[in-house]
Amino acid sequence: MSASDPTEADAIEEADEQEPAERNTDAEIHPAMALDRVVHEPARLAILAVLSGAEEVDFAFLLAATGLTKGNLSRQTSKLEEAGYIAIRKYFRGKIPATAYRITPTGRAALARYAGQIAAIGHHIQPSPEDV
């Protein structure tokens, strides 16, 4: 029976649910497992970094600063908004519709936490001699 067999997978899942107290948390397995996946994605990290440097920025500046494509930027900001890390405001500049973005306190905290985790993980990485 292969690991991808649905029957075996179901059995493993069931066993996991029955013994939650005995399971290690992701962070206990390895600190890298506890990284916030929403922040860990490079494009989203760049967006959060830009937003953390200003009160509010519009779409055009976010595009210029991150170097992302319009489609990718829209997708990633939507994900960050869903996570509650950024707030998006639609408004009109004269007759032209515009979009403004700002990082929320939750997003700011997530970015700070992520920076701390990355720094901690970085200290544990020991490159092997042949890689140096």
Place this chain on the structure above:
Amino acid sequence: MQTMTNGSQASAPISELQQMTRDYASFARSRAGLGNVLGGIVGVLVFGMIWLFGHGVAVAITAIALTFAWILGRDILRRWLYQPFGVARERWSGKERNTHLAMTGIFTVALLAFAVVIVAGGWLAKPVGWVYLVFCLVTPVIAWRAFFTVPEMVLGFDLLFMCAIVASGHTPDLLGLLAAPAFALAMIPVGLQEHQQFQTLKRRLQMRGGATA
């Protein structure tokens, strides 16, 4: 959290992205660039004009026009020259916010006290009283909305005060005439330096593929 890549041209240390944004956004409020140069030139012109011609209707109108040309011109420069890649509003620290609040508060209290003296002292019987009353009521609003740094606050208040003095038919004393242009002159190199910094920042953003809005 040192470097990031996203498969496109966006590859820069995260701290660099944050700093670049802070620098760009600072030109929306705390750094005026050529706006400071304009302020310096207006300051020297206004005080030079008063020193040369004293008070008078023409001097008063020109002084007021030049002062407001600086205040409005600086905002136009901010919008059209210093936000070419889109809008970024500066994030103020608590200290900066409190400094602005304290400075505006001090001016407001002092000017409102002066306004009370004008009204209670019966100065409004003469046109001079009305000129000073308008100055007392308008200056705090302008200071709150338009002056965000100490140099802007000092030069702006000085210019508006000089406008009120010449509009009321008086000539400012020598100290005001000498101190203010010296201060205005000092703003010119600061403004030029800020403009140079912005040009460097602009090139960096262009290298990242940023298109001017």
